[in-house]
Amino acid sequence: MEIFIIxxxxxxxxxxxxxxxxxxxxLNISVDEAFAQIEVQLTRRLDLIxxxxxxxxxxxxxxxxxxxxxxxxxxxxxxxxxxADVSAADGMLTQALRGLxxxxxxxxxxxxSTNFLSLQEELxxxxxxxxxxxxxxxxxVRALNEAVGTIPTSFFTGLAKVNARDFYEVEDPxxxxxxxxxx
Amino acid sequence: xxxxxxxxxxxxxxxxxxxxAAMGGLTWLLAYAALTYFGAGTTSFIVPIAVxxxxxxxxxxxxxxxxxxxxxxxxxxxTREDNPELxxxxxxxxxxxxxxxxxVAIVNDAAPNAFATGRDPEHALIAFTTRILEVMDRDExxxxxxxxxxxxxxxxxxxxxxxxxxxxxxxxLSDFMxxxxxxxxxxxxxxxxxxxxxxxxxxAIMILAPxxxxxxxxxxxxxxxSLADATxxxxxxxxxxxxxxxxxxxRDSTVVRQQSNAVAHIWIESPLDGKAVSxxxxxxxxxxxxxxxxxxxxxLGPQQ
Numbered sequence: 001m002e003i004f005i006i007x008x009x010x011x012x013x014x015x016x017x018x019x020x021x022x023x024x025x026x027l028n029i030s031v032d033e034a035f036a037q038i039e040v041q042l043t044r045r046l047d048l049i050x051x052x053x054x055x056x057x058x059x060x061x062x063x064x065x066x067x068x069x070x071x072x073x074x075x076x077x078x079x080x081x082x083x084a085d086v087s088a089a090d091g092m093l094t095q096a097l098r099g100l101x102x103x104x105x106x107x108x109x110x111x112x113s114t115n116f117l118s119l120q121e122e123l124x125x126x127x128x129x130x131x132x133x134x135x136x137x138x139x140x141v142r143a144l145n146e147a148v149g150t151i152p153t154s155f156f157t158g159l160a161k162v163n164a165r166d167f168y169e170v171e172d173p174x175x176x177x178x179x180x181x182x183x
Numbered sequence: 184x185x186x187x188x189x190x191x192x193x194x195x196x197x198x199x200x201x202x203x204a205a206m207g208g209l210t211w212l213l214a215y216a217a218l219t220y221f222g223a224g225t226t227s228f229i230v231p232i233a234v235x236x237x238x239x240x241x242x243x244x245x246x247x248x249x250x251x252x253x254x255x256x257x258x259x260x261x262t263r264e265d266n267p268e269l270x271x272x273x274x275x276x277x278x279x280x281x282x283x284x285x286x287v288a289i290v291n292d293a294a295p296n297a298f299a300t301g302r303d304p305e306h307a308l309i310a311f312t313t314r315i316l317e318v319m320d321r322d323e324x325x326x327x328x329x330x331x332x333x334x335x336x337x338x339x340x341x342x343x344x345x346x347x348x349x350x351x352x353x354x355x356l357s358d359f360m361x362x363x364x365x366x367x368x369x370x371x372x373x374x375x376x377x378x379x380x381x382x383x384x385x386x387a388i389m390i391l392a393p394x395x396x397x398x399x400x401x402x403x404x405x406x407x408x409s410l411a412d413a414t415x416x417x418x419x420x421x422x423x424x425x426x427x428x429x430x431x432x433x434r435d436s437t438v439v440r441q442q443s444n445a446v447a448h449i450w451i452e453s454p455l456d457g458k459a460v461s462x463x464x465x466x467x468x469x470x471x472x473x474x475x476x477x478x479x480x481x482x483l484g485p486q487q
Contacts, residue, residue, distance in 0.1 A: 030281075037278060037281075121271065122271075125271035125272070125274070128275045129274065129278045132275055132278040132279035132419075133278050135279060136278065136279060136281050
């Protein structure tokens with residue numbers, strides 16, 4: 001009789017341990033997925049840039065310094081890997097793009113062109129998606145770090161080889177504001 | 184009462200569980216009344232039948248909800264080419280929520296409104312009236328989309344199907360009991376050993392249970408609306424957009440043309456006249472109350 005009780009307790013403990021282990025693994029995977037989503041949205045933004053720069057150049061060819069800033073920020077963002085690098089390049093690019101759009105403000109013809117308007121819509125929705133992807137990533141990191149830091153999941157971090165992850169911090173304080181787009 | 188979206192979500196979820204438990208309790212109470220009045224033999228026969236009929240009736244409309252609602256509301260599915268800006272906005276909320284991309288539909292209607300349905304996030308459908316797309320700016324529309332996607336995330340089609348099944352079973356069961364009583368059934372009366380007070384209480388339960396079930400069902404629907412508002416803020420972190428959207432809806436007095444009560448609960452703003460139906464039977468909390476809750480979240484400042 002006792003042997004069954006002991007076996008039952010062992011089985012329950014095993015099920016409990018497996019549940020904790022799986023939870024950590026799942027949370028870790030969702031953080032990876034959320035980071036992949038940030039990269040997808042950042043890539044979309046990078047793809048929009050050459051077109052945008054060309055369009056602005058057509059109306060404001062002499063604003064070379066602004067174009068150079070965008071192009072070099074884009075180059076940095078293209079080669080960035082890892083959370084810290086990607087977020088730093090992301091912040092720079094956001095700032096450079098803001099400069100480019102500020103330049104566009106001074107050219108009414110450019111602002112009225114349909115090509116620019118559709119690019120601007122694409123860019124603003126992509127900016128929003130980048131911001132939301134960051135937020136989703138940070139929410140997932142928050143859930144993971146909470147599990148890593150609290151009992152009982154914290155006992156299984158070694159076994160699952162899951163550790164607390166870094167939040168995606170954007171250097172530029174302006175970029176931390178909630179996305180706000182008006183047409 | 185000021186609360187951020189996290190505590191608001193928790194409170195509304197807890198209240199939903201309580202209300203669903205109350206529904207279960209009510210079913211049990213009615214079955215107990217049947218037991219007192221008709222005895223174990225009849226009860227063990229009619230309770231499963233009532234639950235079964237209700238389950239069959241609701242399950243079909245739950246499982247095929249995305250297709251059924253399209254038919255009932257006359258909504259037309261659209262693709263990205265039809266309205267790229269709307270799709271951009273929906274994709275933003277999809278990224279924010281981590282949900283799959285839903286199907287999108289348009290209802291040709293002069294009242295601004297929107298709804299979400301579908302048995303799970305993979306079969307979700309969100310629909311907008313033509314008017315809501317005209318009157319709302321980008322931030323407001325984003326709030327509305329977030330509210331609808333919040334219904335998808337919280338699986339509100341399932342919650343309302345469970346509530347409808349229980350309420351339906353209670354209605355059918357008390358209908359059975361009334362008929363059997365009318366036709367002179369009631370074995371226990373002939374046995375002469377039933378407590379008369381207990382019989383009176385059973386009778387009262389039988390009469391009141393369907394009304395109580397309807398009230399509980401409406402209360403669950405109201406909780407899910409408040410929950411969807413809170414979850415929407417967790418997606419956009421922008422209570423202002425949804426608050427302004429609700430103000431726009433409150434200002435507009437036109438209601439969606441289809442007045443079928445069957446699908447009234449799925450719209451973001453109730454299409455039924457608020458005055459005709461008392462607050463207790465309403466499927467939506469008063470819009471002013473929802474606006475106030477969102478305003479309180481705004482005062483907490485930028486939410487992380």
